[in-house]
Amino acid sequence: MSEASERTPVDVAVGVLVAPDGRFLLTSRPEGKVYAGHWEFPGGKLEAGETVEEALRRELHEELGITIGPAEPWKIELMDYPHARVRLHFCKVYAWQGEFEMRERQQMAWQTLPVEVVPVLPGTVPVLAWFAEERGFTGATHTAA
Ligand SMILES: Nc1nc2c([nH]c(=O)n2[C@H]2C[C@H](O)[C@@H](COP(=O)(O)OP(=O)(O)OP(=O)(O)O)O2)c(=O)[nH]1
Numbered sequence: 001m002s003e004a005s006e007r008t009p010v011d012v013a014v015g016v017l018v019a020p021d022g023r024f025l026l027t028s029r030p031e032g033k034v035y036a037g038h039w040e041f042p043g044g045k046l047e048a049g050e051t052v053e054e055a056l057r058r059e060l061h062e063e064l065g066i067t068i069g070p071a072e073p074w075k076i077e078l079m080d081y082p083h084a085r086v087r088l089h090f091c092k093v094y095a096w097q098g099e100f101e102m103r104e105r106q107q108m109a110w111q112t113l114p115v116e117v118v119p120v121l122p123g124t125v126p127v128l129a130w131f132a133e134e135r136g137f138t139g140a141t142h143t144a145a
Pocket residue numbers: 012013014033040041042043044045046079081084086088121122123124
């Protein structure tokens with residue numbers, strides 16, 4: 001792969017599931033993926049022809065076994081990793097149906113600020129800062145790995 005195509009951003013749909021009590025869902029990256037064991041918001045790459053919402057609905061069904069209601073676009077963030085450049089489309093989701101099943105043997109944790117699980121994925125850190133701003137939370141949002 002040429003350097004230029006390696007650095008073309010890959011679009012990723014990411015779900016920020018918010019429960020009625022304000023807690024949000026983090027999941028750990030499965031074994032075998034880059035950053036395995038790091039905590040993130042669940043989601044994955046768009047497939048050809050998919051919208052962000054379609055990709056999110058598919059990914060959360062594949063990974064967590066749930067069917068999401070509407071996905072509300074929230075923020076877009078570009079991240080440069082050594083392995084890839086990704087454009088993260090964070091969407092808030094307030095409604096879903098079905099029981100959670102960790103279909104990739106990942107772990108899940110409902111969290112609030114400050115986040116207790118460690119380590120969090122670098123691409124997750126800005127989201128915690130947006131939550132802090134929204135919620136008037138001051139102080140460290142997470143424990144640095
Ligand atoms: N799901 C998710 N991915 C994130 C977040 N922050 C962040 O930088 N990323 C990055 C990590 C990965 O490079 C990319 C997502 O790709 P992935 O490998 O999880 O997606 P996928 O499930 O489609 O994977 P695969 O089929 O290619 O194995 O986005 C986040 O909060 N959630």
